[in-house]
Amino acid sequence: MGPTEYLATWIVSTGYEDVPPEARRVAQETCFDCLGVILAGSGEPLGNIITSYIGGLGGKPEATVVPSGQRLPACSAALVHGAMGDALDYNDSSAFAHAATILFPALLALAEKVGASGRDLVEAYVIGHEAGEAVTPRGKTSESPFLKMGVFGRIGAAAACSKLLKLDRRQVQMALGIAGSMAGGLNHNIGTMTKPLDAGLAARDGVMAAELAAKGWTAGECIIEHPSGFVEAFFGEEQDTQKLVERVGKPFRTQDIVTIKKYPCGLANHYTIDALRELMQEHGFDYRDVEVVEVPQAYFSHYIDPIYERPRTGLHAKFSMRYNAAAALVLGKVDIDTFSEQCIRDPRIRETMDKVRIRVLSKWEVSYAGAELRWPAGGTTGATGSPVTVRLKNGQTVSKAIPPGGLLGSQKSPWGFENIKSKFETNARLVLTEPEVREAVQVWSGLEQIRDIREAIKCVVA
Secondary structure, eight states: OOHHHHHHHHHHHHHGGGHHHHHHHHHHHHHHHHHHHHHHHHHHHHHHHHHHHHHOOOOOOOOOOOTOOOOOOOHHHHHHHHHHHHTTTOOBBBTTTHHHHHHHHHHHHHHHHHOOOOOHHHHHHHHHHHHHHHHHHHSSSOOSSSHHHHHHHHHOOOOOOHHTTTOOOOHHHHHHHHEEEHOBBGGGGGTSSSSHHHHHHHHHHHHHHHHHHHHHOOOTTTTSSSSSSSSHHHSSSOOHHHHHHHTTTTTHHHHOBBBSSSSOOOOHHHHHHHHHHHHHHHOOGGGGGGGEEEEETTTOOOGOOOOOOOOOOOHHTTTTTHHHHHHHHHHHHGGGGGGGGHTTTTHOOOOOOOHHEEEEEEHHHHHHHHHHHHHHOHHHHOOOOOOOEEEESSOOOEOOOTTTTTTBSSSOOOOOHHHHHHHHHHHTTTSSHHHHHHHHHHHHHHHGGGGGGGHHGGGOOO
């Protein structure tokens, strides 16, 4: 049995009872969090643009766009929600960057169309998450120009949607083949509206791949292992694809690798923000006392791109290590308003940015740090566990290191459901009334108890 057939067989044969309870819990919390982020993202400029544009295309009313209540084809609703879910970069971080922003919008739209339950959605979510993670070569994506969401996200979404539609093994193979040809996305678009668009397109294509396969559409049946297939195309080198896919579900990893974000910005910034906030609390200083801040970043990190050194927009600022470090020092917090035009022009933040120095870690240093931490050099975040160092004007030097995997919000250091709920409420209040927010929390925090997604979606329409 070849790798693609193996993966398709696993998707078909793995059911709800095979999924560890902790994986199901994490999936529920992540979907709940993602729904809140979608609601908040709907009010962003790109949320308004994508809703207007896709809504204007029309089509069969199959799924609801929140919070507007527009009715669109399932593929279109998935696209809109995926883009809105990534608009603030406030979404999860997991298997293929921001898995929830792809999987949940795809499954939400399809579940509404077919009248699936919350339990069905959770089952499909975990299986899609595991499938997408399985085909992501570990340690091989750090320096790639391709956006992980757009590449592996489509495979994960196709797997999840295939499970929700209860496709057979042959149909799942076709869905994976279709999604493999759709895969794409470039890291250069990070910090623009096109990164969230990539999330939306991946969600849309997951729905489309599964629905086409269900109707008999054909594709290459060996998309993972073929010399002209998915893995070879995106890595350009020989991989043991059989070994790659045979790790799926052995063990399940959803319950271990998901991080719920506390701040609406790129994940690498979270390590720096947390380190600086802890240092300020421990040593009682603020931005006025700082002489120099040194922030280490891996040589492949996108956060050292000159585009983000002096951010001109909120989207740029979300990926600017200098800006986030300065904002944390000046404001003592980082939230949605931190990336407003007013904050970006704040003279205190601009002046403090001049005190932030980025120390680029060599390939040797990154490998050494990874070995010490027993943690593979990860993604494009540049987070290696090296300490953030602050030199104060009084001559004192203080430092703090937060290791990858130890970030508050990760599964090794969980944020706790009460904080996740509070984040949801804050995000939902941007577009819903207080009674609507309370109902949304009651319904969507218990995703597995939802009998029909078509009824549940009504409480998040303004």
